[in-house]
Structures are given as structure tokens and as C-alpha cells.
Amino acid sequence: MATFNKYVQIGRVALVAYGPDQGNLVVIIDVIDQNRALVDGPCTGVKRQALQFKRMHLTKFVIPVPRSARTCIIKKKWEKSGITEKWQETSWSKRLNDEKLKKNMNDFDRFKLMKAKQTRNRIINMEFGRLKNLAKKQAAKK
Amino acid sequence: MGPKVDKKAAAKPAAQPAKKAVAAPKRLNEPKTVEKKIGGEKNGGTRKVTLPRQCRYYPTQEDPRKIKGRKKPFKDHKRKIRSSITPGTILILVAGPHKGKRVVFLKQLASGLLLVTGPYFVNGCPLRRINQIYVIATKTKLNIDSVTLPDRLTDDYFRRQKLNKAKMGEGDIFESKKEVYSVSEERKEDQSSVDKQLLAAIRKSGEKKLILGYLGAMFSLSKKQFPHKMIF
Numbered sequence: 178m179a180t181f182n183k184y185v186q187i188g189r190v191a192l193v194a195y196g197p198d199q200g201n202l203v204v205i206i207d208v209i210d211q212n213r214a215l216v217d218g219p220c221t222g223v224k225r226q227a228l229q230f231k232r233m234h235l236t237k238f239v240i241p242v243p244r245s246a247r248t249c250i251i252k253k254k255w256e257k258s259g260i261t262e263k264w265q266e267t268s269w270s271k272r273l274n275d276e277k278l279k280k281n282m283n284d285f286d287r288f289k290l291m292k293a294k295q296t297r298n299r300i301i302n303m304e305f306g307r308l309k310n311l312a313k314k315q316a317a318k319k
Numbered sequence: 320m321g322p323k324v325d326k327k328a329a330a331k332p333a334a335q336p337a338k339k340a341v342a343a344p345k346r347l348n349e350p351k352t353v354e355k356k357i358g359g360e361k362n363g364g365t366r367k368v369t370l371p372r373q374c375r376y377y378p379t380q381e382d383p384r385k386i387k388g389r390k391k392p393f394k395d396h397k398r399k400i401r402s403s404i405t406p407g408t409i410l411i412l413v414a415g416p417h418k419g420k421r422v423v424f425l426k427q428l429a430s431g432l433l434l435v436t437g438p439y440f441v442n443g444c445p446l447r448r449i450n451q452i453y454v455i456a457t458k459t460k461l462n463i464d465s466v467t468l469p470d471r472l473t474d475d476y477f478r479r480q481k482l483n484k485a486k487m488g489e490g491d492i493f494e495s496k497k498e499v500y501s502v503s504e505e506r507k508e509d510q511s512s513v514d515k516q517l518l519a520a521i522r523k524s525g526e527k528k529l530i531l532g533y534l535g536a537m538f539s540l541s542k543k544q545f546p547h548k549m550i551f
Contacts, residue, residue: 284411284421284551285459288533
């Protein structure tokens, strides 16, 4: 098995991890040097700019775009390959959404969540106890 | 405050001439002198007297100017309240005997203190005053438009009562008992009426069970919770 699955390559979609565009998707258009790449995110509101590799996380998606392609071409290819929808289906993006939701909960929401968890755990524990008793009885029969 | 006073002083002289200009036309038709009869012989019979009567006495020395106090008394202070606190907001108390409880904000009193209640039958916090600095405002609000508070709920109502201590020398120290604080009848009455109305308001909100549980539960921070990064 290959050690790496995701490479820094032209057309690689990445998630911005730091800075004003944090949390948005970009696509690598050109590699400037070993520290930086030229990126663009016309469909996510990120301007064409040089971005450090340290500040991005590579995703599994690659768009077929030529090197140093113009923004309008990237936009077309992005929409054609449906990256935004594909990204939203990944568990990575869902987890990010959940984290955001959790961060924005207010005090009453946290209380409601606590109550919901209590109810769920009570149901699980009841069922667990029922099965345990059943197993005990069966063991005694044998 | 310094610059403000200066501004006022500068503005005054400018305002005066404008006033005179308005008043002047009225006086044009009025006579400037009046003839008055003078009694006694060799006095000419009459005498002209100028009309706005002139001062009989001018002080030789100016009066010492009165110094305006810069400080306003406490009762004239401007009362501020955090914009997040409006009637019906659920607050978390962070100080005092009821700290950690979630209570309902009713109104701001004349002294600037907040009037809150548990309600008492939910979490044991009676109608009481608290400074807004000892309070965390949550985003949760109850609609308490239907709640009418008794008029006597003022700052004086909540003032600490002086209890008569047993005096030295009067009777036996060991026999005389200290007066103990007891809740007055009017307080009990007000508490029950406010509680009833609040319960009705909570019932209307549609989440009665959850809100009652929420108000009854104590607030606390758990692991990885940092109050400055949380939304309340």
C-alpha cells in the first residue's frame, strides 16, 4: 500500500486551516516553492492567492485543471465535478459542521442536550440490564 | 467633566444677546418715565422717575462665586443595563447565597439593581435584588408581558431591617432573646402572586417541562468548558 494517498498536485482540493479563509475549500493551481502554492477558491469565496502548505489540509478530491488556469476555468471545472456537494457528504465536513453547531449552543441548548443524553442512556441501560438478566437465567437453566 | 463645564460657560454669553433682541421691541412703546406726585411745600409737586426702577444698593465687592460640585449624587446617576438583559431574561447568578442558580430577571430598580426571582417554588430563590455584575445573561428569554409586579417592590421594600438587639443592663443577658429575622406576610403574598404569574408565563412558552427543569438545575462548568469562549 502506498504510504501517501494525497499529493500536492495541480488541481488538488484543500481545506484552509488557518487565517481569514479558515474552513473554506481551495484548489491548488500552481506550486510556487516547497512552502507555498498558488490557490484559488472561486466557489467558496476565497481570492486567488499564495498560501503556505502549513496552512492547508489536503482532501481526497482532485479537479482536472491545467496549471495556472484562470479563475473562470477553475470555477467551471469545480462546478462540473460537483466538489462542493461531494465535500458536504464526507464525514470530515460533517464533523466540522457538528463542531460548529456545538460551539454555538447556548446554555439552555446544553441543558436540553444533557437531558436528551440522560434519556438515551436510560433506555440503553434498561435494555442492557434486561439482556443481562436473560443471559443469567439461561445460564442457570443449563 | 472639565471640558463640559467650559463649553457651557462659553455658550452662555452668546445666548444672552439673542434673548434681549427678542424682548426689546416690546419696550419700545412703553413710557420710560413716570410722573409721581411729591408731597410737601417747595418740592415742585411732581417728579419724573425712570421706569425700571434703579437699584438702591450696589455691592462694593463681588460675592464669592459658588463652586458647582462636579459630582452627582448617587440618586442622579445614570442607570445602565447590559443590552443582553431584558425583562424575562434567564440569568445565572455567580455570587451570593444563591450562586449557580438560574433565575428570571423581572426589572431594574431605581437604584440600578436587578430584581430577580427563582421563581421561589422552582429553585428557592425569592424576589431579591442583585447587582448586574454578579450575573451572567443567557440568550434564553421568557415572555413575561403578562406578569404584573406589585407596586411596593421598590428598593425600600428590600432594605435590610434593623432588628432590636437586647440592650446591656436591661434584664438578664441570658434570658432576653435576640430578635430573629422572619419573612413578613407581605413578602410571602408578593412572592406567591409573582410565582403564580411566572408559572403561567412558563406554561405558555410551550416548553414548560424543560424550562422548569432548566431553572431548577444548578449551573456548573465541566471539563473543557471555558466561560470566555462559551455562549450563554
